Amino acid sequence: MKIDVVKNVLDANDRIAEENKALFEKSGTWVINLMSSPGAGKTTLVEKTIEALKDKYSIAVIEGDIEDTCDAERVARHGVPVVQINTGGACHIDGNMVREALPNFDLQGIDLLIVENVGNLVCPAEFRIGENIKAMILSTPEGADKPAKYPLMFQESAVMIINKTDLIPYVDFDMEQAKRSALGCNRDLVIFEVSCKTSEGLTGWFQWLEDQIESYKKQDP
Amino acid sequence: MHELSLARSIMDIIEEYDLRHHFKKVNSLKLSFGKLSSVEPSALEFAFEVLSKGTKAEGASLEFEVLPVILYCTVCGENVSAEHYQATCPLCEGGEVCLAGGTEELKLLELDVD
Ligand SMILES: Nc1nc2c(ncn2[C@@H]2O[C@H](COP(=O)(O)OP(=O)(O)O)[C@@H](O)[C@H]2O)c(=O)[nH]1
Ligand SMILES: [Mg+2]
Ligand SMILES: [Zn+2]
Numbered sequence: 001m002k003i004d005v006v007k008n009v010l011d012a013n014d015r016i017a018e019e020n021k022a023l024f025e026k027s028g029t030w031v032i033n034l035m036s037s038p039g040a041g042k043t044t045l046v047e048k049t050i051e052a053l054k055d056k057y058s059i060a061v062i063e064g065d066i067e068d069t070c071d072a073e074r075v076a077r078h079g080v081p082v083v084q085i086n087t088g089g090a091c092h093i094d095g096n097m098v099r100e101a102l103p104n105f106d107l108q109g110i111d112l113l114i115v116e117n118v119g120n121l122v123c124p125a126e127f128r129i130g131e132n133i134k135a136m137i138l139s140t141p142e143g144a145d146k147p148a149k150y151p152l153m154f155q156e157s158a159v160m161i162i163n164k165t166d167l168i169p170y171v172d173f174d175m176e177q178a179k180r181s182a183l184g185c186n187r188d189l190v191i192f193e194v195s196c197k198t199s200e201g202l203t204g205w206f207q208w209l210e211d212q213i214e215s216y217k218k219q220d221p
Numbered sequence: 222m223h224e225l226s227l228a229r230s231i232m233d234i235i236e237e238y239d240l241r242h243h244f245k246k247v248n249s250l251k252l253s254f255g256k257l258s259s260v261e262p263s264a265l266e267f268a269f270e271v272l273s274k275g276t277k278a279e280g281a282s283l284e285f286e287v288l289p290v291i292l293y294c295t296v297c298g299e300n301v302s303a304e305h306y307q308a309t310c311p312l313c314e315g316g317e318v319c320l321a322g323g324t325e326e327l328k329l330l331e332l333d334v335d
């Protein structure tokens with residue numbers, strides 16, 4: 001006998017993500033799922049973003065990057081609540097890991113929650129966690145061919161931050177090719193070119209983030 | 222990489238359907254995914270074999286329908302199937318394409334049971 005199923009295998013994860021999302025909506029917390037290869041600059045961008053926005057918004061961080069065990073300490077130094085997820089060597093963060101981290105926060109008081117995912121361009125894009133947007137970082141030393149190799153990541157992300165532009169004179173990075181290739185995966189992709197080292201281009205990112213948080217607050221009942 | 226958790230989800234779906242249909246055993250499963258998604262069929266088969274041991278799904282075979290990479294070219298207006306994603310149209314070399322297929326996530330389509 002054949003039984004028609006037609007169900008996403010990650011359906012159970014999606015349901016948990018929806019529950020997380022409902023909690024975030026209730027508390028008015030805007031959530032960003034930050035993804036990239038190891039070393040592209042996730043933690044550095046998180047630190048810069050906290051410094052730029054912490055006077056205006058209350059920020060919290062979930063740290064899931066296993067590459068570097070001191071990521072949580074780096075973030076905590078900026079005086080925001082941070083919870084390190086024990087991913088147990090997993091290659092991505094899933095909805096349940098985020099759900100289990102949430103009791104550590106007082107969500108009511110948090111405007112912006114940044115989730116630093118595991119350094120990996122492959123599967124983090126497939127696991128929803130209840131985020132408002134996915135943002136990904138591509139750093140110039142990685143090369144412009146990454147969208148062609150990992151299109152799903154670029155298709156799923158609302159934002160691409162091209163980081164380490166200060167290194168462009170030393171690495172072969174074809175900016176136009178990278179953008180064209182990423183936009184082919186996702187015509188609506190918002191792109192920022194930044195250097196977390198020199199801070200060049202970061203204000204555009206901060207402003208965009210602020211606009212998102214503000215318009216989210218306005219929707220809030 | 223995370224095929225064990227995918228296999229676990231598949232086992233959960235099978236159990237859910239077993240509660241409804243009370244089958245004796247699962248003969249085969251039909252699954253689909255896009256060529257550009259991160260599913261690794263052989264790793265998934267192995268994980269499924271491990272997790273299904275001693276259950277009604279032990280020994281069931283997995284059939285995969287792999288959905289092709291489709292590029293839509295805004296210059297010549299064609300949908301082209303391709304081996305990989307590329308930002309240049311393989312037909313007219315136009316530089317503005319949209320990825321229109323190939324990233325579909327893993328779905329369980331059908332169970333064949335006794
Ligand atoms: N030259 C340069 N280095 C950067 C930049 N952003 C981050 N880095 C460095 O890249 C390394 C990895 O950064 P990190 O934030 O830990 O990456 P993560 O693994 O994605 O969290 C660190 O040594 C950073 O100081 C940048 O814009 N330019
Ligand atoms: Mg990090
Ligand atoms: Zn994974």
Ligand SMILES: [Zn+2]
Nearest residue numbers: 294297310313
């Ligand atoms: Zn064309």
